[in-house]
Amino acid sequence: xxxxxxxxxxxTRRTGVGEYAHELAAALSRTARPADRLTLFTSSWRDRPDxxxxxxxxxxVVDRRVPVRVLNWAWHRRQWPPxxxxxxxxxxxxxxxxxxxxxxxxxxxVTIHDLDFLGHPERTTAEIRxxxxxxxxxxxxxxxxxxxxxxxxxxxxxxxxxxxxxxxVVCRPGLPSWIGQPVARPEPTPGYVLFVGTxxxxxxxxxxxxAWALLVARVRTLPKLRLAGAxxxxxxxxxxxxxxPPLAGTVEYVGYIPDASRREVYAGxxxxxxxxxxxxxxxxxxxxxxxxxxVVVSNRGALPEVVGDAGLLVPPxxxxxxxxxxESVLRDPVKAAGMSARGLTQASGFTWDAAAVxxxxxxxRLPPVLATA
Numbered sequence: 001x002x003x004x005x006x007x008x009x010x011x012t013r014r015t016g017v018g019e020y021a022h023e024l025a026a027a028l029s030r031t032a033r034p035a036d037r038l039t040l041f042t043s044s045w046r047d048r049p050d051x052x053x054x055x056x057x058x059x060x061v062v063d064r065r066v067p068v069r070v071l072n073w074a075w076h077r078r079q080w081p082p083x084x085x086x087x088x089x090x091x092x093x094x095x096x097x098x099x100x101x102x103x104x105x106x107x108x109x110v111t112i113h114d115l116d117f118l119g120h121p122e123r124t125t126a127e128i129r130x131x132x133x134x135x136x137x138x139x140x141x142x143x144x145x146x147x148x149x150x151x152x153x154x155x156x157x158x159x160x161x162x163x164x165x166x167x168x169v170v171c172r173p174g175l176p177s178w179i180g181q182p183v184a185r186p187e188p189t190p191g192y193v194l195f196v197g198t199x200x201x202x203x204x205x206x207x208x209x210x211a212w213a214l215l216v217a218r219v220r221t222l223p224k225l226r227l228a229g230a231x232x233x234x235x236x237x238x239x240x241x242x243x244x245p246p247l248a249g250t251v252e253y254v255g256y257i258p259d260a261s262r263r264e265v266y267a268g269x270x271x272x273x274x275x276x277x278x279x280x281x282x283x284x285x286x287x288x289x290x291x292x293x294x295v296v297v298s299n300r301g302a303l304p305e306v307v308g309d310a311g312l313l314v315p316p317x318x319x320x321x322x323x324x325x326x327e328s329v330l331r332d333p334v335k336a337a338g339m340s341a342r343g344l345t346q347a348s349g350f351t352w353d354a355a356a357v358x359x360x361x362x363x364x365r366l367p368p369v370l371a372t373a
Contacts, residue, residue, distance in 0.1 A: 114280030174352035289343030
């Protein structure tokens with residue numbers, strides 16, 4: 001089987017989709033059979049792939065100097081050019097987003113991380129807002145397979161896009177390579193409360209700051225809240241709140257954290273809080289649990305599925321409830337230790353190799369490609 005994976009989301013700062021692309025590619029390489037081939041396709045006018053990718057077993061890298069926006073427009077709106085023109089013949093073309101990679105003969109597979117953009121386009125970026133809602137139904141219907149990251153997303157794809165279950169493959173993310181295996185750790189002192197994720201509307205930063213303001217008013221010895229992640233275009237209002245009372249001096253924005261520094265950032269956290277309106281999966285929750293950090297998350301999307309009984313679940317529109325949940329973990333070391341232990345157990349069930357094997361098994365069931373030229 002010769003599979004091409006659109007690696008472009010992982011070229012620069014890897015947020016959720018980029019992490020998914022990178023780690024799935026690495027797992028496909030690790031678990032490859034002798035006859036398997038994997039091509040990682042990248043294109044950008046400015047950014048080039050890491051040369052180390054070409055050293056992975058069974059992996060070839062095809063890099064084209066084509067601007068991402070230009071290629072996306074041509075692919076999404078014109079279904080041109082076919083990937084064979086850019087990367088040669090393949091059996092399967094795997095997109096890391098909900099829209100197809102055009103092909104002449106290869107099977108087309110899309111990845112849907114969530115469908116929040118259908119109900120709430122205001123929470124998305126301009127390109128997603130303009131293309132995904134109008135095209136996703138048609139592209140999902142024509143895809144040979146639809147890869148999803150959780151059972152929650154699988155149910156949404158069935159219900160909202162009318163894709164039958166036998167064409168949906170659940171490939172749940174695993175622990176990133178920089179973590180390896182779940183590991184316990186001592187509770188940091190004094191530590192901080194941590195949020196990890198892009199500062200964008202879907203992450204519900206406003207409610208988190210409302211909850212923190214309530215805690216500032218009533219908790220005498222409160223650790224700082226640390227916001228870690230790239231700032232989206234809508235983040236200005238939230239960042240401005242950090243400069244004035246009651247949040248000034250109690251909340252820190254530290255920006256995007258690269259892989260090499262993430263373990264250190266989690267090591268200093270007394271808990272992770274992720275109050276998102278919706279998550280198709282919620283990688284920061286899994287990362288935190290794997291490193292022994294208790295988690296407080298919203299009860300929406302796939303977060304209950306990912307966290308299980310290891311964390312506290314709060315409605316995302318309940319600032320008082322969120323504040324109470326955070327305070328309960330900070331005040332009770334025994335509760336925090338129990339959550340940490342349960343999180344380690346929960347996190348151990350998620351592996352990228354299992355995701356790669358599930359994807360490959362599903363692709364094996366597709367009919368052979370008769371012509372790829």
